[in-house]
Amino acid sequence: MRRSRQRPRSNKSRPGYPNNTLHKDFGNASPGSHEHDGIDLNTNLGEGFGHYRMEGEANLLPYVTSANVACGAHAGDPVLMETALNEAHRFGLSIGAHIGYPDLAGFGRRELHLPSNELRASILYQLGALSGLAKACGLEVTQVRPHGFLYRQMFHDLRVATIVTKAIVEFDPWLILIGPACSILYTAGERAGLKVAGEAWVDRMYDPNGHLLPHNHTKAKIKNQQDILAQAQSLISTGEVTASDGSVVKVDFQTIHLHSGLPNAIATAQAIRNMVPLVSRLRSEPYSVGPQEDKQLAYGG
Helix, strand or coil, rough: CCCCCCCCCCCCCCCCCCCEEEEEECCCCCCCCCCCCCCCEEEEEECCCCCEEECHHHHHHHCCEEEEEEEECCCCCHHHHHHHHHHHHHHCCCEEECCCCCCCCCCCCEEEECHHHHHHHHHHHHHHHHHHHHCCCCCCCCEEEHHHHHHCCCCHHHHHHHHHHHHHHCCCCCEEEEEEEEEHHHHHHHCCEEEEEEEEEEECCCCCCEEEEEECCCECCCCCCHHHHHHHHHHHCEEECCCCCCCCCCCCCCCCEECCCCCCHHHHHHHHHHCCCCEEECCCCCCCHHHHHHCCCCCCC
């Protein structure tokens, strides 16, 4: 059980830090609500292994408020994890555990279907590994973000979403889960007693139901920088995006994902950071679930 929430160190004195936006901690919005008083910007960190590195990861750290560190399943190793933790701390970022299926060869993007007990154990193992290193560095993990196929399952698979949320609560009910801004994940989080921060994407196309188009769809990726910035502006100002069929859909989110693969990644990240009137860090506290609901959420076979 977490006793207190460590506040990340202020960035305001660091040269080059974007000063045109205010900052405060996010914690008052309910799952699924866009009525928050700030927006978190998150990125992934440490997604390499051994001698392999993900180029450009650290370049985005001046423009985000949280960083998710790969925990050794889809990517990451102990040395990379510790390095990533120290980099995130140096920039005053909230630290997240970036969990995925144990699939180094496929970077966690291949379709794996583990039994419930194996998926639960893998999640606990990853959270324990990163939390142990963070503790040794005098740091604290505050959020969790799924990766790859595990992330995609959160859109439509309530069983998997339930396993993930309950495993996180079992490890630490104070953590906050970053995931797709969709009803499945919000429902699983609420029932498990876990705070959820819906995530929006600036370079991915949405379908009319507010779900991301699959990676193999011809329109899945938005490749033009101006189109990416236009979607970011729409999300930040109205909470809406134009879907693949031309319709306008609402996205209830509290965090925006940025990554090093964006076109002109540094300039794009900086421009998006400058659009946000109030940036926030994610923080959470556990809330209770009734015994009847808890019985309904037992791990399946």
